[in-house]
Amino acid sequence: MAYKLFIPGPIEVSEKTYKAMTEHLVGHRSKDFVALMEKIQPDLQKLFFTKDPVYLSTSSSWGVMEGAIRNVCKKGVLNCANGAFSDKWYDVSLRCGKYAEELKFDWGKPVDPEALDKALSTGKFDAVTIIHNETSTGTMSDICALSEVLKKYPDVVSIVDTVSSFSAMPIKKDELGIDVMLAGCQKAMAIPPGLAFLTVSQKALERAKTVEGRGYYFDFLEFQKFYEKNQTPSTPVISLIYALRSKIEDINSEGLENRYARHLENNKIVREWGYNYGFELFPEEKYSSITLNCFKNNLDVDIVAVNEQLKKRFNMMINCGYGKIKGKTFRISNMGDETPETMRELLSNLDSILPEYLKK
Amino acid sequence: MAYKLFIPGPIEVSEKTYKAMTEHLVGHRSKDFVALMEKIQPDLQKLFFTKDPVYLSTSSSWGVMEGAIRNVCKKGVLNCANGAFSDKWYDVSLRCGKYAEELKFDWGKPVDPEALDKALSTGKFDAVTIIHNETSTGTMSDICALSEVLKKYPDVVSIVDTVSSFSAMPIKKDELGIDVMLAGCQKAMAIPPGLAFLTVSQKALERAKTVEGRGYYFDFLEFQKFYEKNQTPSTPVISLIYALRSKIEDINSEGLENRYARHLENNKIVREWGYNYGFELFPEEKYSSITLNCFKNNLDVDIVAVNEQLKKRFNMMINCGYGKIKGKTFRISNMGDETPETMRELLSNLDSILPEYLKK
Numbered sequence: 218m219a220y221k222l223f224i225p226g227p228i229e230v231s232e233k234t235y236k237a238m239t240e241h242l243v244g245h246r247s248k249d250f251v252a253l254m255e256k257i258q259p260d261l262q263k264l265f266f267t268k269d270p271v272y273l274s275t276s277s278s279w280g281v282m283e284g285a286i287r288n289v290c291k292k293g294v295l296n297c298a299n300g301a302f303s304d305k306w307y308d309v310s311l312r313c314g315k316y317a318e319e320l321k322f323d324w325g326k327p328v329d330p331e332a333l334d335k336a337l338s339t340g341k342f343d344a345v346t347i348i349h350n351e352t353s354t355g356t357m358s359d360i361c362a363l364s365e366v367l368k369k370y371p372d373v374v375s376i377v378d379t380v381s382s383f384s385a386m387p388i389k390k391d392e393l394g395i396d397v398m399l400a401g402c403q404k405a406m407a408i409p410p411g412l413a414f415l416t417v418s419q420k421a422l423e424r425a426k427t428v429e430g431r432g433y434y435f436d437f438l439e440f441q442k443f444y445e446k447n448q449t450p451s452t453p454v455i456s457l458i459y460a461l462r463s464k465i466e467d468i469n470s471e472g473l474e475n476r477y478a479r480h481l482e483n484n485k486i487v488r489e490w491g492y493n494y495g496f497e498l499f500p501e502e503k504y505s506s507i508t509l510n511c512f513k514n515n516l517d518v519d520i521v522a523v524n525e526q527l528k529k530r531f532n533m534m535i536n537c538g539y540g541k542i543k544g545k546t547f548r549i550s551n552m553g554d555e556t557p558e559t560m561r562e563l564l565s566n567l568d569s570i571l572p573e574y575l576k577k
Numbered sequence: 578m579a580y581k582l583f584i585p586g587p588i589e590v591s592e593k594t595y596k597a598m599t600e601h602l603v604g605h606r607s608k609d610f611v612a613l614m615e616k617i618q619p620d621l622q623k624l625f626f627t628k629d630p631v632y633l634s635t636s637s638s639w640g641v642m643e644g645a646i647r648n649v650c651k652k653g654v655l656n657c658a659n660g661a662f663s664d665k666w667y668d669v670s671l672r673c674g675k676y677a678e679e680l681k682f683d684w685g686k687p688v689d690p691e692a693l694d695k696a697l698s699t700g701k702f703d704a705v706t707i708i709h710n711e712t713s714t715g716t717m718s719d720i721c722a723l724s725e726v727l728k729k730y731p732d733v734v735s736i737v738d739t740v741s742s743f744s745a746m747p748i749k750k751d752e753l754g755i756d757v758m759l760a761g762c763q764k765a766m767a768i769p770p771g772l773a774f775l776t777v778s779q780k781a782l783e784r785a786k787t788v789e790g791r792g793y794y795f796d797f798l799e800f801q802k803f804y805e806k807n808q809t810p811s812t813p814v815i816s817l818i819y820a821l822r823s824k825i826e827d828i829n830s831e832g833l834e835n836r837y838a839r840h841l842e843n844n845k846i847v848r849e850w851g852y853n854y855g856f857e858l859f860p861e862e863k864y865s866s867i868t869l870n871c872f873k874n875n876l877d878v879d880i881v882a883v884n885e886q887l888k889k890r891f892n893m894m895i896n897c898g899y900g901k902i903k904g905k906t907f908r909i910s911n912m913g914d915e916t917p918e919t920m921r922e923l924l925s926n927l928d929s930i931l932p933e934y935l936k937k
Binding site: 219220222224226227229230235236238239240241242243244245247275276277278279280283284287308309312313314401403409410411412429430431432433434436450451452453454455456457534536 | 579580582584586587589590595596598599600601602603604605607635636637638639640643644647668669672673674761763769770771772789790791792793794796810811812813814815816817894896
């Protein structure tokens with residue numbers, strides 16, 4: 218039984234996108250594939266606000282998150298950790314055999330620019346990881362302020378995960394001076410999971426040339442070599458690239474500014490709905506994500522039961538928290554193709570369930 | 578313009594499989610996803626003839642080929658190299674920072690059991706890689722003979738790539754004593770690319786526990802941890818797992834023995850067709866693949882032009898050789914859903930093109 222996903226990824230996929238996936242396959246070394254890659258590249262660069270190449274990786278985002286560590290870290294990596302995914306990135310760095318330190322913040326807090334500055338000034342690191350939008354806590358760090366700090370450290374390669382913010386708001390890679398920016402397809406792009414995007418600066422490519430043990434599958438230099446032929450190093454997930462082409466058409470029809478405004482509006486509708494019930498945001502409002510709202514379950518609602526009712530009665534699903542804040546928070550995504558109307562439909566369904574679960 | 582693929586991967590995908598991909602997504606941490614994984618696991622184990630778990634990797638086969646090296650090689654890996662992909666595996670091992678040696682054979686020759694024995698007897702290696710069916714040259718090594726050799730070396734973890742033979746013939750992992758057996762989805766399984774399968778013995782898992790720098794994305798122990806929950810470590814390519822479930826239904830309806838016999842028959846039809854023209858097989862017939870025929874272009878046909886005609890006039894495509902034997906060979910796949918009828922249709926189309934290109 219199909220039910221509509223308002224979880225923060227994978228999210229709801231349109232019929233058009235599903236259909237795009239069924240386009241007949243071509244060989245990945247054929248002219249037809251080259252033409253496909255050539256066609257989508259300028260649009261991908263626009264979405265990343267970059268002149269650097271955008272590579273396609275057949276993997277989930279974790280693949281390129283790990284790959285980036287293996288490619289650019291020689292001396293040591295500073296992992297800014299303020300939620301489940303950014304905490305884990307530190308662990309992954311260690312598992313790659315790298316020297317790594319955590320710059321730790323409480324969950325729900327953003328990455329603090331001053332603390333970043335202080336940590337980088339030690340000179341211990343030649344790479345840094347930041348998750349722009351921590352999906353686990355719905356917390357969005359101030360990437361502009363952080364990038365000002367990063368600019369002071371030209372020897373540090375910055376790796377910024379925009380998995381759940383990419384394409385929902387402008388994140389201007391080149392202007393911000395981000396070296397490696399990566400994203401997944403199953404968040405705001407509303408494509409089924411299995412494809413990751415990454416764009417890599419010349420500085421990061423130069424660094425990669427000097428790093429041993431990069432391997433092959435996520436090697437930046439291999440991506441670059443095949444990028445120059447409008448191909449991918451190994452067999453790509455072609456059906457999702459068809460879906461990507463279709464989604465790019467959608468984005469172009471809507472216009473980027475409209476797309477950004479729509480995400481903001483959707484987000485605000487949910488936030489105000491939550492406030493009306495008396496729910497508080499898990500992060501400080503100023504740092505609350507614009508692609509999802511992570512609410513504290515401060516009204517002590519049986520949120521799992523609410524979600525089950527939502528699924529059973531309305532074929533919809535939200536999320537009941539992630540990692541150590543599971544059950545203590547709930548998350549509603551507003552990414553992708555949602556509109557104020559579809560968000561209001563979800564909320565009105567929740568309205569017909571929630572009251573009976575609210576404690577008197 | 579859609580054209581039918583008789584290249585050795587990706588291959589032709591059925592309408593049923595394409596449609597399966599469009600099933601509505603579920604969250605990968607949901608009960609629905611767990612149920613999906615639970616359902617397909619026993620069938621995957623049957624296809625691999627194993628009691629070991631079969632993991633699903635969101636990547637092309639190269640991902641798990643690299644991952645296997647990172648997981649089980651401590652002392653050194655012997656890479657049996659007899660074609661483009663197996664040669665490259667040696668290179669990939671080096672790129673992972675491992676001590677590696679090539680056991681080199683001419684392209685078109687199988688991996689020789691005696692040579693394997695001699696190399697392993699040096700005691701320099703704790704891991705070995707073999708590509709069962711070298712797609713680049715259409716050469717199939719004798720896995721039974723090789724596995725007899727491997728059994729003499731219990732401290733060596735064997736990694737066998739069955740990317741382009743898996744499910745087209747019985748390769749009995751447990752009986753053969755293979756430790757790590759891996760395959761892709763876009764070959765005989767006739768699923769669009771982007772999903773890889775791997776099954777790992779207890780011995781290989783124990784080894785992995787002792788190896789540093791395994792990373793996260795392809796870490797066997799992570800796969801195992803999530804396998805136990807019927808999940809995957811990171812967000813999986815759900816749509817292709819739907820396609821896999823659909824393909825498993827097809828395989829069960831047909832029956833394994835029928836499936837194997839059909840692949841053999843298809844293969845023979847093509848082979849005899851080639852012989853009739855005077856084409857020779859690139860490998861020795863005894864070691865020629867049963868999922869594709871790689872013919873020498875000994876009649877010096879402009880095979881690229883033939884293929885263009887085939888595409889233009891009949892919406893079909895074969896392959897004109899790979900790597901250093903491009904143009905000097907051509908390859909016709911008979912993997913997947915093809916039947917004697919569909920193979921004969923291809924060949925009859927080629928018959929109406931070839932004569933005008935044959936030198937007098």
